[in-house]
Amino acid sequence: MPTRARPSVASRKQPKQARSTQLVADILTAAAQVLARDGAHRFTTTRVAEKAGVSVGSLYQYFPNKEAVLFRLQHDEWTATAALLDRILSDAALAPCDRLRKAVREFFRTEWEEARMRRALGDAAPYYRDTPEATRHRQAGRRALQAFMRQAVPSLGGARRAVAADLIGMTLGAVGKSVSETAASPAQVDRYARAAADMLCAYLQRLSA
């Protein structure tokens, strides 16, 4: 696995014509399929290009390196997940605890549905984990959860609230990952989601008391 200079994971150049836009889309679709089918271990640019019906050279015209493809996939996942959680957690029509319930359930479900690709993306994390873009995503997630916590436990001091928000975020992400790798059926996913929600709600109530 040769490692050369790392031009970050930013895009190399923007597609300007319709066919190149399609080409990038094809590459991303193929990348997701290769990741799910062959695993992070066998995720190679050649294989992705082949699956997409495209040449390797073309791939490198829009992605500076392999990491960039993986990061783009993860980026899209993060964006979708962030939108989902943001929508649920800021829904003032529901009590904080109910929002959490709903968030856990929806999140666990989507994680489980794409379990194979998520797992492979997790395995590939070392490739993109430490990029500035990844850090920015994590920060955005933290802020969203802290905003939620301000509504859920307004009486709690800022420092302790921040720790609690981090803990909930970690639990959501980490347990979600565990569940999606462990659970065998949607029913089982829901059982774990219910249990996790019970736990988080119990924690929330203890914090407000």
Add this chain to the structure above:
Amino acid sequence: MPTRARPSVASRKQPKQARSTQLVADILTAAAQVLARDGAHRFTTTRVAEKAGVSVGSLYQYFPNKEAVLFRLQHDEWTATAALLDRILSDAALAPCDRLRKAVREFFRTEWEEARMRRALGDAAPYYRDTPEATRHRQAGRRALQAFMRQAVPSLGGARRAVAADLIGMTLGAVGKSVSETAASPAQVDRYARAAADMLCAYLQRLSA
């Protein structure tokens, strides 16, 4: 990264003389150092052998492949962690909740102290994750936690108790990992440990109610 036939991760042959026993020990020490220093990405048998002051050929006399070295490292970690948690969680002198507190604190601390190697071992998980030995370890962990839960919430039905035990296990492991990768100081580790213990205890009490 060539992948050939996989002779599992079992030992290839047992050292019979003193010098070979020492050689295996040197290899494992070197492996831990290489993992911590260079990361899973650059963990190669050649590098390990070099660091150990030993030839690659010798390494392959006692380990069937690279995975086996990694698995052995993880195996030793698991064994130590299991002993630690078992000891704490079965200490009848403490209330269940206090055992959990102590377990979380101790576990988070040891995770954090070896953060670099743990993270790299986590990155290397795809190499050994699906071996029967790994499954056996996970099963043992589950059983220990279920035994604890029988004492902590005896009134709860078996099925729900099993789900709760799994959830606590996932939370402990997954959040511990997150914390060890995130926390910057022992004080911060303890803050997270306290918060996680609060959460788990609140859950335990809700379950008994």
Add this chain to the structure above:
DNA sequence: GAAAAATACGAACAATCATTCGCCTTTTCC
């Protein structure tokens, strides 16, 4: 002390992969 068993060695082999670059084709723009 000599044959046998165990150990140790490390150059060589066989894959695999990320990435480039010279060349050709298609689209855009005037």
Add this chain to the structure above:
DNA sequence: GGAAAAGGCGAATGATTGTTCGTATTTTTC
């Protein structure tokens, strides 16, 4: 319609790595 820009191609390159195997050394056995 033709020049220029954008897109597309894929064999070749340069590295790295996991693992083997023939040979040399050390220890054990009798």
